[in-house]
Amino acid sequence: MINDINKIRESFPILKNKIQLSSCSQSAMHVDVKESINKYMSSWEENGMDWGGWMQACENARSEFAKMINADPSEIAIVSSVSHGVSSIATSLTDQKRKKVLVADFDFPTVGHVWLSHQDKFDIDFIGHKKDGFIEAEDYDSHIDDQTLIVNTSHVSFYDGFKQDLKEVAKVVHEKGAYLSVDAYQSLGQCPIDVKEMDIDMLTAGLQKYALGIPGIAFLYIKKEIADRMTPKITGWFGQSNPFAFDIKNVDYGGGTKRFDSGTFPMINGFAAEAALKVLNQYLIGDIEEHLKLLSQIAIEEAAERGLMVKSPNSLKSKASNTAIYVENASEVEGLLKNEGIIVSARNDVVRIAPHFYNTKDDVRLAIKELAKLVN
Ligand SMILES: Cc1ncc(COP(=O)(O)O)c(C=O)c1O
Known part of the structure; x- marks a missing residue:
């Protein structure tokens, strides 16, 4: 249970003056993150260079x-974005015999763009939500056959916060x-992820959403035994067993997933x-998830009371932090709320109310009350 919320909030200076509910896009800045960035700047300024550090x-x-996803560090590559991963x-x-790739159409579009650019090698098919609701694990069954090489899907949808049971x-x-390859950008930091227990083969996630970081870095997990059989084509000197061998005439990939550096x-x-x-x-992270379920419940109730249409799942079991509320002019409303000190994130026709562990029930209630005033 998150019970030291006032103490937590002290480490996010913006919360003194503003309500930040945009963790599906950018979470609030923690003082330790700023201090760490400043440490790099001071090191550069004062020491000139510190490659080792x-x-x-x-x-x-x-x-x-x-640690966060229960993997070994040798199973993780450092990449620049989910697109890169x-x-x-x-x-x-x-050299795969199987040629079919199945992508969830509620994945972030970049995933589709990457796979579709490989149509010379693979046949890409999409699976989407059902007419009467959200997809379930067994719905994948009829879309996969003995020619399917890989299924790419997201843990939590960027649009409506729909959360899948990955296991x-x-x-x-x-x-x-x-x-199974998972885009976990929208779940990292808000939902427990255990790649061993869930039996995930590959997973990518960046830091900017619920993971309290900034863009420009992301991570790629590949199960060790699979990584060792793969030949990285997006590569370079950091993917070699010894980057500092400076051997231009040979490729000698490192072991495990680090070979994807x-x-x-x-x-x-x-x-x-x-x-x-x-x-x-x-x-x-389970405690953070519990706190966010409570805030989800409040968001759904508050939206219903004020006559707003929620596009996220009603069931807390298949919903993460983000409560997506239908608003025709979503971007405009995002701007108007920002003027009132309420930071939310618009996507197409929804305003996403996406709290984190530092948000309170009152944050969510007030944001939805103000949103309703603008919509009505
Ligand atoms: C689920 C998800 N995947 C991927 C991305 C984009 O990833 P990147 O810009 O790191 O390639 C986003 C950005 O919003 C996202 O929400």
Whole structure:
């Protein structure tokens, strides 16, 4: 249970003056993250160069991410974005007999863009929500056959906060002999992720949403035994077993998923990621999830009372933090709320109310009350 919320809020200075409910897009800044970024700047300013220390911060971030998803650090690559991570997977699955790729149409569009750019190698098919509601694990069954190589889906939808039971999805996918690749950008930091228990083959996530970080760095998990059989095509000197061998004439990939590292780490982003993940790893993510369920319940009730249409699932079991409320002129309303000190995030025709563990019931109630005034 999150019971020290006032103490938590003290570490997010913006909350003194504003209500930030935009964690599906950018979460609030924690003082430790700012301090860590400043540490990099001071190190550069005062020491000129500290490659060892800067790389260590990125390695620490890799370890914190591994801890958060219950993987070994050797199973994690440092990438620059989710797009980069998915591209690494798509380009490295060569010489496969199976040619079909199944993508969820509620995945973030970048996932579709990556796979569709490989139509010369793969046949891409999409699975989407049912007419009468949200998809369930067994719905994948009829879309997968003995030619399906990989299923790409997201843990939590960026649009409506729909959350899938990945353990059940993995069972269906693996029964058909396909791989399961997950975009966890919208769940990292707000929902427990255990790649071993859920039996996930590949997973990518960035830091900017619920993981309290900034863009420019993301992580790619690939199960070790699968990674060792893959040949990275998006690569570079950091993906070699010894980057500092400076051997231009040979490719000698490192072991495990670290072989998917490519160029110089995004150092400053690594400093932010290390601090952000350390903050979150002090908590049980299950406790954060419980707190967010309570806020979801309030958001759904408040929206209903005020006659607003919720596009997120009603069931808290299949819903994460984001409550997506239908608003025709969503972007305009996002701007108007910002003028009132309420930070939310619009996407197409919805305003997303996306609290984190530092938000209170009153934050959610007030934001929806003000939103209703603007809509009506
Ligand atoms: C679920 C999800 N995946 C991917 C992305 C974009 O990833 P990137 O810009 O790191 O490629 C977003 C951004 O909003 C997202 O919400």
